[in-house]
Amino acid sequence: MKLSLLTPEHWTDYELLDSGDGRKLERFGRVVAARPEPQALWRPSLPEAEWEARAGALFRRNRGSEERGEWELRRGTPQQWFVDYRNPAGLALRMRLGLTSFKHVGLFPEQAANWDYIYDTALRLRRRGGVERPAVLNLFAYTGGASLAACAAGAEVTHVDSVRQTVTWSRENMEASGLDGIRWVVEDAMKFVRREVRRGRRYNGIILDPPSYGRGAEGEKWILEEQIGEMLSLCGELLADTGCFVVLNLYSMGLSALLARTLVEGAFPQSAARGVEMEQGELYVADAAAKRLPLGVFLRFRTV
Numbered sequence: 001m002k003l004s005l006l007t008p009e010h011w012t013d014y015e016l017l018d019s020g021d022g023r024k025l026e027r028f029g030r031v032v033a034a035r036p037e038p039q040a041l042w043r044p045s046l047p048e049a050e051w052e053a054r055a056g057a058l059f060r061r062n063r064g065s066e067e068r069g070e071w072e073l074r075r076g077t078p079q080q081w082f083v084d085y086r087n088p089a090g091l092a093l094r095m096r097l098g099l100t101s102f103k104h105v106g107l108f109p110e111q112a113a114n115w116d117y118i119y120d121t122a123l124r125l126r127r128r129g130g131v132e133r134p135a136v137l138n139l140f141a142y143t144g145g146a147s148l149a150a151c152a153a154g155a156e157v158t159h160v161d162s163v164r165q166t167v168t169w170s171r172e173n174m175e176a177s178g179l180d181g182i183r184w185v186v187e188d189a190m191k192f193v194r195r196e197v198r199r200g201r202r203y204n205g206i207i208l209d210p211p212s213y214g215r216g217a218e219g220e221k222w223i224l225e226e227q228i229g230e231m232l233s234l235c236g237e238l239l240a241d242t243g244c245f246v247v248l249n250l251y252s253m254g255l256s257a258l259l260a261r262t263l264v265e266g267a268f269p270q271s272a273a274r275g276v277e278m279e280q281g282e283l284y285v286a287d288a289a290a291k292r293l294p295l296g297v298f299l300r301f302r303t304v
Helices: 048-054 109-127 145-152 164-176 189-199 224-238 257-267
Strands: 003-006 014-020 023-028 031-036 057-061 069-073 080-086 092-098 135-139 156-161 183-186 205-208 213-215 221-223 245-250 277-286 292-302
Touching (some): 092 145, 109 145, 109 245, 109 277, 205 224, 245 257
Parallel strands (some): 003 277, 031 057, 205 245
Antiparallel strands (some): 014 023, 023 031, 057 069
16 A cells, blocks of 8 residues: 655645644745644744744634634734635635634635645546536535635535534635535534435546544544544445546544545445555655644545
């Protein structure tokens, strides 16, 4: 099994300036932010004084909390702003960013490598696979980068997330990108998938980006290690037999690409079809000193 190291290649509005001591210093458009990053176990390349001088937004954890905190803003740093993403194949997205109490900004930059793949695969389905409008399901869809990439390629997209405010944010990103027609669903992902199986629905593409832990729209509990097997098995029933693709991301520390492959091969018989293209490995972003920051495991396959 060959493992790939995958990084986005076409960002101009994003840059990892430095990383280390459990933090990362990033540029999103015109805003530079410093925030926690547990995978950055090495020493930073830049001195602390330079981090302090460059950062317009610094995330400070609340005492006793691993996740929640507050942003300290320098004068002139906005709470919200936009960034653009474009690739040579014609994908052009515009997304609103904002500073949240969970250290996130509304964008996972490493996922741009998957946006390129989703855009290309949806176009392949239309041009080579004879699928006029590929049906794509995006689960745990957050602010919708993957949904936008599929929509931009002409897919019929169903976007599922349990947080209404996040779905509203995704809609804003769709409108800012000049797109339309995404189906928005505010619901627990497992509940939605079970219902779709009962309805006999089929999708040409399924994208899964599950958190380690989460709550559904009505308080449903999601624990990745306990429920990912069932989730993938249900998705296996939803995926079309031919002309299909899957993208799976796993962020939990300790989960491997081998684990992802074993899960996917057991849930999706389509992954064993002749001529299938499968790739698995790690997503990363390199900082200015060429230190590679790992940002999750991925597995993806397509039959076109």
